[in-house]
Amino acid sequence: MLSKSLSEALFTCAVLTKKKMDDLLPNEFSESQIVAAMRYSALSDGKKIRPFLLLVCAEILGTPAISALDVAAAIEFVHVYSLIHDDLPAMDDDDFRRGNPTCHKKFNEATAILAGDALLTYAFEILADSKTHKDPSIRCELIKILARSAGFHGMVGGQMLDLENLNNKISKEKLANLHRLKTGELFMASCEMGAVLGHATMQERQALRYYAHDIGLAFQIRDDILDHKGVSFGKIELDETHPKKSKENASIVDVVGMDHALQQLVLLKTQATEHLKIFGDKAKILHELADFVVTRER
Numbered sequence: 001m002l003s004k005s006l007s008e009a010l011f012t013c014a015v016l017t018k019k020k021m022d023d024l025l026p027n028e029f030s031e032s033q034i035v036a037a038m039r040y041s042a043l044s045d046g047k048k049i050r051p052f053l054l055l056v057c058a059e060i061l062g063t064p065a066i067s068a069l070d071v072a073a074a075i076e077f078v079h080v081y082s083l084i085h086d087d088l089p090a091m092d093d094d095d096f097r098r099g100n101p102t103c104h105k106k107f108n109e110a111t112a113i114l115a116g117d118a119l120l121t122y123a124f125e126i127l128a129d130s131k132t133h134k135d136p137s138i139r140c141e142l143i144k145i146l147a148r149s150a151g152f153h154g155m156v157g158g159q160m161l162d163l164e165n166l167n168n169k170i171s172k173e174k175l176a177n178l179h180r181l182k183t184g185e186l187f188m189a190s191c192e193m194g195a196v197l198g199h200a201t202m203q204e205r206q207a208l209r210y211y212a213h214d215i216g217l218a219f220q221i222r223d224d225i226l227d228h229k230g231v232s233f234g235k236i237e238l239d240e241t242h243p244k245k246s247k248e249n250a251s252i253v254d255v256v257g258m259d260h261a262l263q264q265l266v267l268l269k270t271q272a273t274e275h276l277k278i279f280g281d282k283a284k285i286l287h288e289l290a291d292f293v294v295t296r297e298r
Contacts, residue, residue: 017073054068071127080119087112
């Protein structure tokens with residue numbers, strides 16, 4: 001993928017990851033609807049940014065992307081689980097995602113909860129499998145990184161902070177920490193897991209984590225900016241048929257204003273690319289990704 005343009009590489013990653021996820025998920029499970037719900041959410045369209053980060057970082061360090069696809073699928077399963085639960089009435093209470101009914105609307109709340117649980121636990125089953133990597137110490141390290149980033153130290157902790165601060169004023173420092181946990185930690189896990197697969201030095205591994213931290217925060221800030229501009233991404237545009245919910249998540253634009261949010265994007269992009277110097281020209285596509293994150297329109 002390193003020889004492709006960013007758009008080509010993102011497309012290739014999305015296709016390969018979706019195919020691997022399709023292969024890993026069973027096609028039938030006649031005893032209940034659980035697999036149907038898992039497949040419905042997991043195989044929907046999406047950018048696959050987290051698998052992309054993992055595959056590119058592995059490839060930069062000499063590990064072919066094709067041999068890292070099981071790990072890429074595992075981290076995307078965790079991301080999909082978080083989206084299913086995020087959409088539930090007790091959380092963000094959304095009826096649509098990517099233009100389609102959310103899992104709990106397509107099936108029901110209980111099925112959606114269990115589908116999310118099943119995808120989360122399946123991710124760790126995949127990482128523990130010797131077919132994913134022959135070295136058990138590598139498999140254990142991958143499991144440890146993902147478990148920490150997905151749990152209360154990371155994504156779950158960030159989601160809880162978000163829920164606790166619905167409709168509340170929040171400092172920019174607390175909001176930055178919220179976004180680091182809720183979004184950034186899984187970005188960091190993606191890069192670090194790619195580094196582990198590529199047998200990175202500690203310096204290389206740390207540099208990729210720092211890069212991921214900055215683009216993860218930039219990704220969330222860009223989401224907030226687009227949301228304030230009324231741009232639809234992931235969830236459908238709201239109208240009279242689908243009115244906006246009374247619950248409002250904390251937004252960087254509300255806290256610091258649009259101008260400062262845009263300035264923060266530029267700063268984060270600069271910091272992110274600084275961390276890549278150690279990799280030279282091999283990290284060109286990660287430079288392009290940083291540009292994409294801060295300029296995307298959806």
